[in-house]
Amino acid sequence: MKFVRYERDTQEMKSKPHVVVLGGNFAGLTTARFIRDLCGERVNITVIDRKPYLLFIPNIGIEVLDNRDPDETMHFDIDHFLEREGSSFIQGEVGDIDLDRKTVRFIPNERPGSASEVICYDYLVIALGARLAYDKLEGFGEHGHSLSDGYYGNKLRRYLYGGNYKGGPIAIGAARFHQGTRGNPDWLPLTGAACDGPPLETALSLAAWLEQRKLGGPKNITLFSPADLIAEDAGEQIVNQFLAMASPMGFHYEKDTPDIKQITNDGIEFVNGKSLEAELKIVLPDWEPHEFLKKLPIVDEVGFVVTDLFMRNPDYPQVFAVGDAAALAVPKLGSIGHKQAEIAARQIARDVGLLSGEKADAPFWPEVVCFGDMGHHKAFYIHSDVWYGGKVSIFKMGHSLYAMKLAFKEMYFRTGGKVPTWGMPLAEAMAEKFL
Numbered sequence: 001m002k003f004v005r006y007e008r009d010t011q012e013m014k015s016k017p018h019v020v021v022l023g024g025n026f027a028g029l030t031t032a033r034f035i036r037d038l039c040g041e042r043v044n045i046t047v048i049d050r051k052p053y054l055l056f057i058p059n060i061g062i063e064v065l066d067n068r069d070p071d072e073t074m075h076f077d078i079d080h081f082l083e084r085e086g087s088s089f090i091q092g093e094v095g096d097i098d099l100d101r102k103t104v105r106f107i108p109n110e111r112p113g114s115a116s117e118v119i120c121y122d123y124l125v126i127a128l129g130a131r132l133a134y135d136k137l138e139g140f141g142e143h144g145h146s147l148s149d150g151y152y153g154n155k156l157r158r159y160l161y162g163g164n165y166k167g168g169p170i171a172i173g174a175a176r177f178h179q180g181t182r183g184n185p186d187w188l189p190l191t192g193a194a195c196d197g198p199p200l201e202t203a204l205s206l207a208a209w210l211e212q213r214k215l216g217g218p219k220n221i222t223l224f225s226p227a228d229l230i231a232e233d234a235g236e237q238i239v240n241q242f243l244a245m246a247s248p249m250g251f252h253y254e255k256d257t258p259d260i261k262q263i264t265n266d267g268i269e270f271v272n273g274k275s276l277e278a279e280l281k282i283v284l285p286d287w288e289p290h291e292f293l294k295k296l297p298i299v300d301e302v303g304f305v306v307t308d309l310f311m312r313n314p315d316y317p318q319v320f321a322v323g324d325a326a327a328l329a330v331p332k333l334g335s336i337g338h339k340q341a342e343i344a345a346r347q348i349a350r351d352v353g354l355l356s357g358e359k360a361d362a363p364f365w366p367e368v369v370c371f372g373d374m375g376h377h378k379a380f381y382i383h384s385d386v387w388y389g390g391k392v393s394i395f396k397m398g399h400s401l402y403a404m405k406l407a408f409k410e411m412y413f414r415t416g417g418k419v420p421t422w423g424m425p426l427a428e429a430m431a432e433k434f435l
Contacts, residue, residue, distance in 0.1 A: 016041075016042060016043055016044050017042075017043045017044070017122040017123060017351075017352055018043070018044045018045075018046065018120065018121050018122045018123070019032075019035055019043050019044065019045045019046070019121065019122065019123045019124075019125065019348060020045075020046050020047075020048065020104055020119060020121035020123070020124050020125070021035075021045065021046070021047045021048070021125040021127060022048055022049075022094050022104065022124070022125065022126050022127060022128050023047075023048075023049055023126070023127035023128040023129060023323070023325070024047050024048075024049030024051075024052075024054060024078045024089070025049070025054055025055075025127070025129055025323070026054070026323060026334050026337050026338065026417070027127040027129070027322040027323025027324070027325075027337035027338070027340065027341050028047060028049065028125065028127030028128075028322070028323065028341075029047070029054060029078055029081075029082075029416070029417035030337070030338055030341040030342075030417050030418065030419075031125050031127055031320075031322055031341040031344050031345055032045050032047050032082065032087055032125075033081065033082075033085065033416065033417055033418035034341060034342055034345035034346075034418065035344075035345045035348055035349070036085045036086070036087060037345075037418065038345055038346065038348075038349035038354060038355060039348065039349050039352055039354055040354075041086070042352050042354060043123075043348070043352060044087075044088075045082075045086075045087040045088065046087070046088040046089070046090060046119065047078070047082055047087060047088070047089050047090070048089075048090045048091075048092055048094055048104070048106055048119070049078070049089075049090075049091065049092075050091065050092065050093050050094075050109055051091065052077055052078060052079050052089065052091050053075045053076060053077050053078060054075055054076060054078050054417065055070070055071075055074055055075040055149060055150060056074040056075065056409055056412065056413070057074075057148065057149070057334075058334060058371075058405075058409070059074060059405070059406070059409050060074055060147045060148075060149070060150070060153045061147050061153075061198075061201060061202055061205055061373055062205070062373050062405075062406075063153065063157075064147060064153045064154075064156055064157040064160075065160075065205055065206065065209045065375075067157060067161050069150075069154060069157070070150045070153045070154065071150035071151075071153075071154065074150070074409075075150070076413055076416070078416070078417070080416070081416030081417065081418075090106065090108065090119075091108065091109060091110055092106040092107055092108045092109050092114075092117075093106060093107050093109050094106050094128065094290075094292070095107060095116065095292055096292050097124070097126075097292070097293075097296060099296065099297070099298065099316050099319065101120075102120055102121050102122065102124070102318070103118045103119065103120050103121070104118070104119050104121065104124070105117070105118050106118075106119065121318075122318065123318050123319075123320070123348055123351075124318065124319045124320065125320045125321070125322060125344055126293075126305050126319065126320065126321040126322075126325050126326075127321070127322050127323045127325060127337075127341075128290055128293075128325045129323060129324040129325060130194070130287040130288060130289060130290075130304075130324040130325065130332060131287070131288040131289065131290055131291075132148055132284075132285050132286075132287065132288075133175075133285045133286045133287075133288045134146070134285045136175075136285060136286060136288075137175060137260055137262075137263055137283065137285055138261070138262035138263065139262045139263035139264055140263050140283065140285070142265075143263045143264055143265055143281060144263045144281050144282075144283050145159065145280065145281060145282045145283070146282060146283060146284060146285075147198065147202060147282070148198075148284065156282070159280075160209070165215065165279065165280055166279060167215050167216055167220070167279075168220070168278070168279030168280070169220055169221075169222065169267075169276075169277050169278050169279055169280075170206070170220050170221045170222070170278055170279065170280040170281075170282070171221075171222050171224060171267060171268050171276045171277075171278035171280070171281050171282070171283075172199045172202050172203045172206070172221060172222070172223055172224070172282045172283075173199050173222075173223060173224030173225055173226075173254075173257065173282075173283060173284075174193040174194065174195070174196060174198075174199055174224075174225060174226060174283065174284040174285075175193075175226065175259065175260050175283065175284065175285045175286045176192060176193070176226035176257075176258065176259045176260075176286065177191060177192060177193050177194040177226070177286055177287055178286060178288075178302055179191060179302065179304075179330065180299075180300030180301045180302035180303070180304055180327055181300065181301070182300040182301050182306065183300055183306035183307075183314070183327060184300070184306075184327055184328070185309070185328075187388050187389050188328065188330060188366075188388070189232075189233075189330070189387060189388070191227060191232065191233065191330055191331060192225060192226035192227030192228065192232070192256070193225055193226050193227050193230075193284075193331070194284070194286065194287035194331060194332045195284070195287075195331040195332045195333055196225050196227060196230050196231040196232070196233070196331070197231060197331070197333065197370050197372060197382075198284060199223060199224075199225070199230075199282070199284060200223065200230065200231050200242070200372065201372035201373050201374075202282055203218075203221050203223050203251065204246075204372070204373070204374040204375055204380075205373040205374060205375040206221065206282075206375070207220075207221055207249070207251070207375060208374065208375020208376045209375060211375075217249075217250060218246070218249040218250035218251045219250035219251075219252075221251055221252065222251075222252035222253070222254060222276055222278070223246075223251060223252070223253050223254070224253075224254040224255075224257045224268075224276060225254070225255050225256075225257065226256065226257050226258070226259075227255065227256070228255060228256055229255060230253065230255060232387065233330075233331045233333075233368050233384075233387045234368055234382050234384050234387070234395070235368075235384045235386035235387050235393050236386075237386070237393050237395075238382060238384055238393060238395040241395050242380075242395070254276065257270055257274075258270045258271050258272045258274075259271045260283070263281050263283065266278075267281065268281055268283070287324060287332050288302075288303070289302060289303030289304050289325065290303075290325070293305065293325070297315065298313045298315065298316055298319060298321075299327075300327050304321075304325060304326060304327035304329075305319075305321035305325055305326050305327060306321075306327050307320065307321050307326055307327065307328055309328075309363035309364045309365075310343060310344075310347050310361065310363060310364070311326065311328075311340050311343050311344040311347065311364060312347065320344040320347070320348075321340075322337055322340035322341045322343075322344050323336075323337030323340060323341070324337065326340060328340070328364060328366070330366070331368070333368060333369075333370065334370075335367070335368070335369035335370065336366055336367075336368075338419070339364065339366075339367070340364060343362070343363075343364055346359065346360040346362075347360055365385070365388070365390070366385065366388055367383065367384070367385045367390070367392065368382060368383070368384045368385065368387070369382070369383050370382050371401060371404060371405040371408065372405075373402065373405065374397065374402075377399055377402050378397060378398060378399050378401070378402050379397070379398070379399075379401035379402035379404070379405050380395065380396065380397045380401065381394070381395070381396045381397070381401045381404075382394070382395055
């Protein structure tokens with residue numbers, strides 16, 4: 001595989017602002033490609049990520065329940081798209097940021113034993129996502145399952161299709177999220193779960209899988225959430241619609257669960273002494289900031305990067321944060337990261353004189369937008385901002401929405417993460433007006 005390396009000492013690189021994007025997943029790749037789209041050759045762009053590919057996490061569950069390997073079907077190489085546009089890619093682990101010297105220290109990780117190196121920036125976009133703290137869930141390695149990456153997806157796939165599930169109770173939910181508050185706007189709520197959408201989607205689709213194989217159905221499944229209301233970011237009206245549908249189907253529901261103490265062979269134990277009996281435990285952990293970020297003066301009391309509504313850090317305005325690493329990204333949701341990526345790209349284009357303030361200065365306003373698999377080739381669609389004080393609240397279900405969920409993945413792969421600016425609104429408009 002060919003990698004285009006950043007050369008610090010060339011005159012060409014010195015003559016243009018250098019944008020370094022930390023992270024090549026959804027938010028990072030989208031930001032890098034929108035910056036190139038808006039700025040053309042006026043800037044140099046380097047993306048640093050620990051791996052040279054992107055995994056399309058939202059559709060892992062579909063692949064697993066259809067007995068397909070998500071490591072074969074759900075990832076593509078990102079360096080191809082970056083190289084084609086003249087951007088650089090470095091495969092390495094980010095270790096530190098010197099905000100005053102405007103440098104990033106990283107270790108190339110193609111082979112063990114690489115020396116630490118430093119790269120300079122004029123603009124820095126922190127899009128490293130969050131650390132999924134499975135290692136903080138005692139017993140998870142032996143008794144837990146998840147769908148957050150290819151490894152865990154295949155572990156669950158082998159469990160289900162290997163005949164290991166015997167028809168017992170299933171617990172699906174999230175560990176409690178520890179959210180910071182410093183620097184956040186008053187309208188940003190505190191949430192119990194980093195994102196309740198995946199457990200909700202997994203419960204619906206797995207129930208359909210169980211029914212198809214005569215292994216049970218909704219009655220086997222208990223959904224649990226550390227929030228006062230599961231999927232609270234969708235808004236109370238939508239959640240009540242969902243619960244009115246799910247309860248008669250036989251789903252069980254536990255809300256406001258405390259921190260998880262441990263996962264055992266028999267179920268999930270919480271720190272308050274309560275427990276859920278479960279043969280199969282599917283759990284999302286806490287979303288934690290990366291350790292090196294916690295010591296920097298640009299983060300909140302937990303370690304997420306503080307920004308204004310233009311995704312800039314107020315004390316270091318040449319530093320941006322988008323996606324799960326940003327304190328404003330609540331819940332930790334792809335559509336929010338996508339919106340933040342566009343805002344950061346427009347701000348940098350404005351700084352280099354390629355976009356007017358009128359076009360660049362639309363502030364961030366969060367909206368929960370998601371398509372979720374329900375099984376039986378159906379999906380749900382949610383578009384809501386009422387949790388933040390807005391008025392949008394749309395909830396739909398249908399077979400066409402499932403087709404749209406699959407189609408969005410294809411669009412994302414074909415465009416290499418640079419979904420056209422009309423792509424998201426068009427998908428939303430079709431879901432809202434024609435279904």
